Amino acid sequence: MAGHSKWSQIKRKKGANDKKRSAIYSKHIRAIQAAVRSGGSGDPAGNLSLKNAIAAAKADTVPVDNIEGAIKRAVGAGEGAADYKEQTYEGYGPGGTAIFIETLTDNVNRTVADIRSVFNKRGGSLGTGGSVAWQFEKKGILLIRDTSEAAQEVAIENGAEDIQESEDGLEISTAPGDLYAVQDALSAAGYAVESGQITMLPSNTVAVSGDDVRKLEVLVESLEDLDDVQNVYTNADLPDGE
Known part of the structure; x- marks a missing residue:
C-alpha cells in the first residue's frame, strides 16, 4: 500500500501466514499464465509482461518450480483454458x-x-x-540493502530517475522500460537486489x-x-x- 515503505510491503508479504502466502502465490501464478497467453511466448526474454510477472513472483518468494510449472501449463493450454483479461x-x-x-x-x-x-x-x-x-504513475521500483554513493552512481548511470535512502537501504525509481537495465547493472556490480518490480506510485x-x-x-x-x-x-x- 502506498504510504508504507516498500520494505514494509516486502516484510508483510514474506511474513504472511500459510493461507495468505498460498493466496499470494496463486495470484502470481495467474499473472504468469496470463502473461504467457497475452504475450504469445513462454520465453521471458521476448515477453516483457512475462518477465515482469516472474520478477514480481520472485520478489514474493514464489518457488522457482511453481513459476516454471505455471509457464509450462500456460504454453500447453488449449482453447478450454481460462482467458484472463x-x-x-x-x-x-x-x-x-x-x-x-x-x-x-x-x-x-x-x-x-x-x-x-x-x-x-x-x-x-x-x-x-x-x-x-x-493520481498514479507506473514506475519500476528496486530495493537494495546498500546506501553507498557507489551503488547510487551505478543506478543513476543506468537510468534511475529517483533514489530515496532509508535505514534499510535504497528505494530506486525508474521508468518501467529501464527497470531491468538498472537491476542488471546493480547485480553485475555486486549489489544484491531485494526486489525489482513494476508498480504504481502516487503523484501526491x-x-x-x-x-x-x-x-x-x-x-x-x-x-x-x-x-x-x-x-x-x-x-x-x-x-x-x-
Whole structure:
C-alpha cells in the first residue's frame, strides 16, 4: 500500500501466514499464465509482461518450480483454458484516499460486483474510470540493502530517475522500460537486489490518521483477498510504524 515503505510491503508479504502466502502465490501464478497467453511466448526474454510477472513472483518468494510449472501449463493450454483479461478499477477509501486496483479476470461482472461489495462494506466507494488513475504513475521500483554513493552512481548511470535512502537501504525509481537495465547493472556490480518490480506510485499523498488508518488497512486487505485482484495501490501517507 502506498504510504508504507516498500520494505514494509516486502516484510508483510514474506511474513504472511500459510493461507495468505498460498493466496499470494496463486495470484502470481495467474499473472504468469496470463502473461504467457497475452504475450504469445513462454520465453521471458521476448515477453516483457512475462518477465515482469516472474520478477514480481520472485520478489514474493514464489518457488522457482511453481513459476516454471505455471509457464509450462500456460504454453500447453488449449482453447478450454481460462482467458484472463487485465481490468483496472478505481475508488475512494477512508480519509479521502484514492485507491487504484489491478485485476486479472475471466468474468468482469463477478469482479466488479465483488469489488463494489468490499467498498460498500468497508467504508469506501467505487469510482468511475479515470476518477483517480490520474493520481498514479507506473514506475519500476528496486530495493537494495546498500546506501553507498557507489551503488547510487551505478543506478543513476543506468537510468534511475529517483533514489530515496532509508535505514534499510535504497528505494530506486525508474521508468518501467529501464527497470531491468538498472537491476542488471546493480547485480553485475555486486549489489544484491531485494526486489525489482513494476508498480504504481502516487503523484501526491493524503495524510491518514486515527481510526481511518485501520479502516483503510482493512479495506485494502479485503480487496487484496479477492481472487481476481492482483494489486491494490493507494495514495495514503500513513503514520510511521503502520
